[in-house]
Amino acid sequence: EDQVTQSPEALRLQEGESSSLNCSYTVSGLRGLFWYRQDPGKGPEFLFTLYSAGEEKEKERLKATLTKKESFLHITAPKPEDSATYLCAVQEVSGNTPLVFGKGTRLSVIA
């Protein structure tokens, strides 16, 4: 059974204090690993898809990396507007299949 575990559950940072969120996964064959951002009461917003170990993608202050067992979302010099829950999800190799989500990391960035 596919499993996704995210840590920490919650993270509080000062503005400008860089950090990383972790997503470890177990899947029989990985089609893709997805990162989403979710604001309270809103739908998840797509950030990145990673397909193979060693791959990296960046968007503004966010950088996602992938190994064979985990993914990291690095946040560089965060701002208060980066406060949100960050969700990680995996999709099996067959594709066109549902995503299996972790429970997310709640990030708070304090000015």
Next chain:
Amino acid sequence: DSGVTQTPKHLITATGQRVTLRCSPRSGDLSVYWYQQSLDQGLQFLIQYYNGEERAKGNILERFSAQQFPDLHSELNLSSLELGDSALYFCASSGNGETQYFGPGTRLLVL
């Protein structure tokens, strides 16, 4: 804006009642997914449709059913509602079988 629309935004009803949630996917997307998000469970996959046909089922209760119509919009029907059905219900759509784009959700409160 993801391009996925969901109605209604909020729904308050009583136990034992039946409700219908509606989702319109992004233009051209053939796959529609339904997810339930509660505080303690995170995002849980319910059911997937592809071009009108049921493609995959997750932890969907027998009291819940869904369909996708020829114009590709989808409806999720929840019946004999219980207090524990209170949650956010999200619809997502995909055009390439991989990246899923989420709608804004329907918040259901069962009293």
